[in-house]
Amino acid sequence: MSVIEAKGLNLTFQTNDGPVHALRDVNLTIEKGDFVSFIGPSGCGKTTFLRCIAGLEHPTGGTLSVNGMTPDEARKARAYGYVFQAAGLYPWRTIGGNIRLPLEIMGFSKEDQAERVKKTLDLVDLTGFEKKFPWQLSGGMQQRASIARALAFDADILLMDEPFGALDEIVRDKLNEELLKLWARTEKTIGFVTHSIPEAVYLSTKIVVMSPRPGRITDVIESTLPRERPLDIRDSAEFIEIAHRVREGLRAGHLDD
Amino acid sequence: MTKAGPILTVVLAIMALWYVACIPMNVQETLTAAERAGAVVTPDNARARAEVGRFSLMLQNTDTLAGSWSVERARLPAPHQIVAELWDSTWTEEVYGRRGIVNSGSLSNKSLIYHGWVTLSATVVGFAIGAGLGVLLAVGIVHSKTMDMSVMPWAIVSQTIPIVALAPMIIVVLYSFGIQGLIPKAVISAYLSFFPVVVGMVKGLRSPDAMQLDLLHTYNAGQGATFWKLRLPSSVPYLFTSLKVGIAASLVGAIVGELPVQRGGLGARMLGGSYYGQTEQIWAALFFAAGMAALLVALIGWIEARTLKRMGVQA
Numbered sequence: 006m007s008v009i010e011a012k013g014l015n016l017t018f019q020t021n022d023g024p025v026h027a028l029r030d031v032n033l034t035i036e037k038g039d040f041v042s043f044i045g046p047s048g049c050g051k052t053t054f055l056r057c058i059a060g061l062e063h064p065t066g067g068t069l070s071v072n073g074m075t076p077d078e079a080r081k082a083r084a085y086g087y088v089f090q091a092a093g094l095y096p097w098r099t100i101g102g103n104i105r106l107p108l109e110i111m112g113f114s115k116e117d118q119a120e121r122v123k124k125t126l127d128l129v130d131l132t133g134f135e136k137k138f139p140w141q142l143s144g145g146m147q148q149r150a151s152i153a154r155a156l157a158f159d160a161d162i163l164l165m166d167e168p169f170g171a172l173d174e175i176v177r178d179k180l181n182e183e184l185l186k187l188w189a190r191t192e193k194t195i196g197f198v199t200h201s202i203p204e205a206v207y208l209s210t211k212i213v214v215m216s217p218r219p220g221r222i223t224d225v226i227e228s229t230l231p232r233e234r235p236l237d238i239r240d241s242a243e244f245i246e247i248a249h250r251v252r253e254g255l256r257a258g259h260l261d262d
Numbered sequence: 263m264t265k266a267g268p269i270l271t272v273v274l275a276i277m278a279l280w281y282v283a284c285i286p287m288n289v290q291e292t293l294t295a296a297e298r299a300g301a302v303v304t305p306d307n308a309r310a311r312a313e314v315g316r317f318s319l320m321l322q323n324t325d326t327l328a329g330s331w332s333v334e335r336a337r338l339p340a341p342h343q344i345v346a347e348l349w350d351s352t353w354t355e356e357v358y359g360r361r362g363i364v365n366s367g368s369l370s371n372k373s374l375i376y377h378g379w380v381t382l383s384a385t386v387v388g389f390a391i392g393a394g395l396g397v398l399l400a401v402g403i404v405h406s407k408t409m410d411m412s413v414m415p416w417a418i419v420s421q422t423i424p425i426v427a428l429a430p431m432i433i434v435v436l437y438s439f440g441i442q443g444l445i446p447k448a449v450i451s452a453y454l455s456f457f458p459v460v461v462g463m464v465k466g467l468r469s470p471d472a473m474q475l476d477l478l479h480t481y482n483a484g485q486g487a488t489f490w491k492l493r494l495p496s497s498v499p500y501l502f503t504s505l506k507v508g509i510a511a512s513l514v515g516a517i518v519g520e521l522p523v524q525r526g527g528l529g530a531r532m533l534g535g536s537y538y539g540q541t542e543q544i545w546a547a548l549f550f551a552a553g554m555a556a557l558l559v560a561l562i563g564w565i566e567a568r569t570l571k572r573m574g575v576q577a
Contacts, residue, residue, distance in 0.1 A: 061476055080482055087480040089473050097495045097573035106491060110483045138574040 008072060008162060008194045009035040009058055015066035016053060016220075026219030027053045028064070033213065033222060037161075040188055040195045042205035043213045044251060045258065050220020051198045051213075055164050058196060059087055071162070083111060085162035086155025090170050092147035094139040094154075101126070101135035104154045111158055125153040128187060145176040149183075156191070164196045169204070181207055182236055189232065202255075206230075206248045207239055214251055216258025224254035280341055285330045286316040287338035293319065295333055296326040339542045347542040348374070348549060371526065374550045380527040381516050382554060384444050388451020389512040393505060395452060396459025403460070404467040404493070405485065414464075421457050425450065425515065430522045447519035447527070454515040455508035462504025466497025498573065502566035509558045517551060528554075 014031040017024045028050045035041050043051035056062040057069055060076035071079035079085065086107075094103045101122050108118045126132050129149040139147055148168055155163060169177045181204060188195055199205050205212050206228070214224040228247060230238060238244055285292075293311060297303045304322045305311050311319060320327060331340040339347075351374045356362040361370040369376035399417070402409040429450050436446045470492050478488050520529025528551045535543035 059480055061479060080480060083482065085480070087477065089477065091473060093473055093477060095492070095495065096575065097498075099574065107481045110478070110481045110487045110491065140574075 006037045007034045008037045008039075009033070009070070009196070011054075011057075011067065011069045013067035014054075014057065014064050014069055016050070016057065016062060016064045028057070029219035029221045031067070031220075031222055033225070035194060035196065035211070037194055038192055039211055040197065040209050041211045041213060042197045042199055042209040043215060044199055044202065044205045045215030045255065046217055048217040048220070049215040049258070050217070051215050052166055053220060054215075055166055055196055055198050059085060059164055083158055083160055085164050086158070086160045088148075088152055088155045088163070088165040088168045090167045092139070092144070092151040094147055094150055096139055099136050099138055100131065100142065100150050103139070103150060104157050107154060107158050113158070121157050121159075125157045128156060128190070129153040130183065143176075145172055145180055148172065148180065152184075152187075156187075161193055162196070163193045166198045167200065168197075170200065177204070178236060184208065185234055202248050202251050203239060206244055206251060207234065207236075212247070212251055214254035214258065216255070223258045224250070226250055226254070277341055280338075281331065284336070284338050284340050285327055286320060288330050288333050288336045289316050289319045289323075289327070291333045291336055292327060292329045293323055295329055296323075301326045335539045336541055339545055343542055344545045344549060347546040351543070351546055352550075374528070374531070374547060377526055377528050377531045377547070378550055378554060381513070381520065381529065381551070384447035384516040384519065384527070385451055385509070385512045385558070387444060388448035388515055389455050389509050391448060392452035392455030392512060393459050393508055396456040396504070396508070397463055397501070399456070399460050400463030400467060401489075403464050405489075414460075417457055417460050420453070425454060425518050426521075428453070429518045433519065433522055442523075443525075446523075447516045450519040451512040451515035454511040458504040458507040458511065459501070462500045462507075463497055466500025467493045469496045469500065495573065498569065502562060502569070505562050506559050509562060510555050513551065513555050513558065
């Protein structure tokens with residue numbers, strides 16, 4: 006069953022320097038339970054596409070459906086959780102309070118809120134940190150809390166915009182591994198924007214390679230790696246081959262300029 | 263206390279400068295007093311001395327300048343004279359004075375405590391009105407483009423009018439409606455204090471970045487939820503900074519409002535002192551007002567520290 010479907014999607018921003026084609030003729034289908042990475046250089050529209058799915062940007066042409074609805078309807082139906090590059094936790098709320106934020110806005114009952122906070126904290130391995138304030142946590146832990154916040158209201162799509170981009174590689178590896186476990190446990194559909202080829206190959210079932218000016222898809226790679234992926238799978242020949250293909254796709258995109 | 267050293271140094275420097283400045287400032291009065299006491303002064307009469315410059319008078323009468331720091335009605339009273347006046351018009355007046363609280367059961371109208379209280383009550387009422395109005399206007403400005411474009415320019419213009427020119431008019435207009443006493447002064451206070459609160463609150467309410475607003479958008483949060491959960495908590499540090507500026511401005515407003523009326527208050531006390539050449543009285547009232555302002559700002563600072571601590575801000 007396709008969860009996200011884009012057909013001939015276009016998005017042009019009008020700027021003072023004339024129109025900018027952020028997305029041109031994007032066609033993509035994401036199936037339920039997919040882990041889809043969007044990779045490409047800055048300005049290739051990967052974040053813009055994710056924001057279109059979230060209803061934060063509005064395409065100027067083509068169709069885009071999320072769970073069979075328009076992105077705005079899907080947003081109102083709370084179809085997805087969104088994780089930004091910065092954790093963006095409210096400094097005046099505890100970790101528990103931050104995870105409770107969407108639940109309060111969406112009108113969950115007090116008991117339900119408490120239960121969900123406990124459940125999602127456990128899911129991201131932050132049990133016991135509920136009463137801590139964000140500044141008492143490391144950057145990686147803060148980003149985990151922000152993932153918990155996106156998971157708390159049980160949306161079946163998780164959209165992540167370079168969530169680990171600001172973290173060092175050691176923390177990033179650990180979080181990638183945890184994210185895969187989390188994905189296996191929750192069976193969510195994940196859209197994941199990244200700059201890193203190894204990250205994209207390690208995480209994804211489908212890798213979407215994009216290139217800039219105008220932002221477009223140059224290659225869609227179905228990963229042949231098994232769903233269960235230990236970190237050392239990155240040294241396997243299969244992994245290296247997929248990474249190579251991603252690199253080739255990125256290079257081809259640049260040659261078009 | 264690493265802070266105390268630099269502050270003390272500056273205070274001592276000001277004191278030293280002050281005592282030195284007393285000599286040229288008070289030279290006429292000092293020499294007149296010395297002459298009355300029988301000292302030989304050149305030139306030998308006050309009229310002739312008025313024709314001579316301060317510094318040449320000082321040079322001609324170097325031996326008779328010792329009285330510079332104890333002249334009555336000095337142009338520039340020495341700090342210790344002001345401290346004595348402060349003590350006399352607070353503790354001595356209330357405890358030993360015929361009209362003081364100990365002997366009459368009510369505050370003496372000659373004491374700074376009484377006048378300070380009059381000013382303080384107008385300041386606090388005015389500040390409450392001003393701060394409340396400022397917050398409401400800021401909320402309106404942030405949520406309505408129309409208000410942003412219509413109110414903000416007027417708020418700025420309002421602060422370009424000298425308050426000394428406006429205060430008597432406010433008092434006269436309100437008096438014609440039968441309103442007098444504390445309220446007109448509070449209105450002037452509010453007029454001065456709403457502005458920093460508006461500016462600070464608008465900045466504070468707009469401080470959440472695009473990402474924070476996008477996040478709430480993905481939750482399909484309305485304006486109300488955005489305001490209560492994000493904008494208002496983000497604005498708290500800005501609010502307290504403006505409140506500190508605002509309360510000091512309120513005190514100035516109350517004092518200015520007391521000048522034309524002369525029914526008590528530190529402003530009335532200062533103007534009264536200048537009518538009768540009581541410079542010590544002016545300076546004492548001035549320092550009393552400054553002390554009050556410092557206490558009010560410190561009080562807000564204390565509430566700020568407590569609030570931010572409760573909001574989990576790293577100490």
